[in-house]
Amino acid sequence: MVKNHFTMKRNVIRKIVGGISFTSALFVFQACYGTPQDLGFDVLVEGQVKAKSTGLPIKGIRVAVADQLQYELTDSEGKFSFYAYKQEGLKLQFKDADAAENGVYLDKDTVLTGLSDRVSLEILLEEH
Amino acid sequence: MVAFYKKLAFKVVKKAITRQHDLNYLFWECTTRCNLHCLHCGSDCSKDSRHADMPVDDFLRAVDTIENRSPYFTVVFTGGEPLLRSDLELCGKELRKRGFRWSIVTNGHLYDKQRHISLLNAGMGALTISLDGLNDSHNWLRNNPASFDIVSNAIELAASSNRINFDVVSCINQKNINELEQLREFLISKNVRAWRLFTIIPIGRATNIPDLSLTDQQFLTLMNFIAKYRNHNEIDIKFSCEGYVGRYEPLVRDSRFFCRAGINIGSILIDGSISACPNIDRSFAQGTIYTDNFYEVWQHRFQPFRNREWTKTGQCASCKDYKDCQGNGFHNWHGSKENVLVCHHAKIENALKNHSLS
Numbered sequence: 001m002v003k004n005h006f007t008m009k010r011n012v013i014r015k016i017v018g019g020i021s022f023t024s025a026l027f028v029f030q031a032c033y034g035t036p037q038d039l040g041f042d043v044l045v046e047g048q049v050k051a052k053s054t055g056l057p058i059k060g061i062r063v064a065v066a067d068q069l070q071y072e073l074t075d076s077e078g079k080f081s082f083y084a085y086k087q088e089g090l091k092l093q094f095k096d097a098d099a100a101e102n103g104v105y106l107d108k109d110t111v112l113t114g115l116s117d118r119v120s121l122e123i124l125l126e127e128h
Numbered sequence: 129m130v131a132f133y134k135k136l137a138f139k140v141v142k143k144a145i146t147r148q149h150d151l152n153y154l155f156w157e158c159t160t161r162c163n164l165h166c167l168h169c170g171s172d173c174s175k176d177s178r179h180a181d182m183p184v185d186d187f188l189r190a191v192d193t194i195e196n197r198s199p200y201f202t203v204v205f206t207g208g209e210p211l212l213r214s215d216l217e218l219c220g221k222e223l224r225k226r227g228f229r230w231s232i233v234t235n236g237h238l239y240d241k242q243r244h245i246s247l248l249n250a251g252m253g254a255l256t257i258s259l260d261g262l263n264d265s266h267n268w269l270r271n272n273p274a275s276f277d278i279v280s281n282a283i284e285l286a287a288s289s290n291r292i293n294f295d296v297v298s299c300i301n302q303k304n305i306n307e308l309e310q311l312r313e314f315l316i317s318k319n320v321r322a323w324r325l326f327t328i329i330p331i332g333r334a335t336n337i338p339d340l341s342l343t344d345q346q347f348l349t350l351m352n353f354i355a356k357y358r359n360h361n362e363i364d365i366k367f368s369c370e371g372y373v374g375r376y377e378p379l380v381r382d383s384r385f386f387c388r389a390g391i392n393i394g395s396i397l398i399d400g401s402i403s404a405c406p407n408i409d410r411s412f413a414q415g416t417i418y419t420d421n422f423y424e425v426w427q428h429r430f431q432p433f434r435n436r437e438w439t440k441t442g443q444c445a446s447c448k449d450y451k452d453c454q455g456n457g458f459h460n461w462h463g464s465k466e467n468v469l470v471c472h473h474a475k476i477e478n479a480l481k482n483h484s485l486s
């Protein structure tokens with residue numbers, strides 16, 4: 001009983017302090033030798049790239065965030081997984097990056113809307 | 129009147145935050161190896177490579193004890209030079225899976241395009257790079273003739289990301305105090321949006337290099353420079369959390385002085401010690417992850433950090449500003465701890481006094 005009361009009180013204080021801390025720039029902090037806190041938003045983009053004709057995974061496809069430096073190559077299972085800045089209309093570009101090594105495929109762009117914290121995609125590429 | 133109530137509100141909230149002591153900022157000293165030999169190193173940290181890098185699993189085991197994770201809990205990889213480790217991305221992904229955010233403090237020498245991309249892919253959310261002046265003064269402190277150019281490229285790269293909360297830190301000393309205006313222009317030209325300035329702690333090697341520490345007058349110049357540009361939009365300039373600056377308190381950073389070491393800031397140091405900021409005297413360690421439960425230590429120890437009455441000694445004993453300052457930043461207590469190493473407030477008041485006398 002005592003413990004419950006104590007826990008409740010702590011939670012109330014936490015809510016007040018937390019509310020102030022994260023809605024007001026006044027209480028965001030960083031240590032001298034540290035970094036700023038990460039108060040930004042991103043989305044975990046995961047998925048698999050397959051050939052449209054065969055349904056088989058494709059390795060070596062470059063999955064890039066449009067207008068940014070970020071990209072990742074699909075692995076031997078055609079899979080990719082990375083974090084990207086969360087923005088409405090996030091555009092991903094799928095591009096065959098290894099010439100004829102794993103077959104030749106046409107490029108594809110995908111625009112993501114209504115993002116939550118995590119998105120899972122299955123991308124089918126047409127053969128050239 | 130408004131200022132009075134703001135100050136009062138700050139005191140009340142500070143007290144509540146201290147009582148609450150929610151951990152939401154955790155340093156991980158993941159290596160003490162380094163690729164540079166900076167002049168000031170060893171003065172504000174104990175960087176040597178006697179210790180092997182801590183295995184990621186050891187660190188994660190300690191992190192897994194943490195209950196009550198705030199949504200913005202940030203784990204800060206520090207060193208040595210963290211980018212010497214090739215498994216930061218792996219560790220970063222594991223942290224993200226567990227609901228933590230993470231960031232890196234780096235000298236920038238290994239921050240190239242490939243690493244930038246792989247760190248972003250792994251969910252890095254914030255980054256700090258050190259730049260300690262224009263070409264000559266930076267290279268002097270970093271003890272490396274090519275450093276400025278390398279670091280400038282790293283800064284440009286980091287500033288190009290719309291995801292990370294990125295800032296540049298500069299250690300202000302006698303060699304660069306007269307370059308502040310030009311340095312600001314330079315950072316703006318590189319699209320840097322936030323700049324934090326700090327000064328050296330006079331311990332270890334720094335005590336033998338007089339050019340590293342600012343005179344009282346120079347410190348006042350630094351305060352005036354920051355105050356002048358605080359409200360300009362091109363770049364957010366602030367003084368670091370390192371010390372209480374009296375009459376400049378509301379003018380040089382986002383909030384008033386509040387050293388959160390052991391209150392919101394914890395650390396896991398290279399040998400497993402549990403403490404707060406890595407620049408704090410190592411004798412303040414509160415336990416070790418190898419024999420203690422990390423979160424229990426955080427919850428139930430850390431008394432010297434949460435009750436600073438013990439700092440009422442030396443020049444702080446009779447200080448009129450003690451309530452606002454509480455013995456300055458915790459990292460200003462080293463060795464015998466009989467007196468605070470630096471009183472920023474006194475530096476300012478001395479400079480003003482000398483100024484009015486001359």
Ligand code: SF4
Nearest residue numbers: 444447453455471473
């Ligand atoms: S004397 Fe101590 S308590 Fe007073 S302002 Fe200086 S450092 Fe702070």
Ligand code: SF4
Nearest residue numbers: 032369387405457459
């Ligand atoms: S110990 Fe120093 S670096 Fe850490 S929070 Fe306090 S003033 Fe800042």
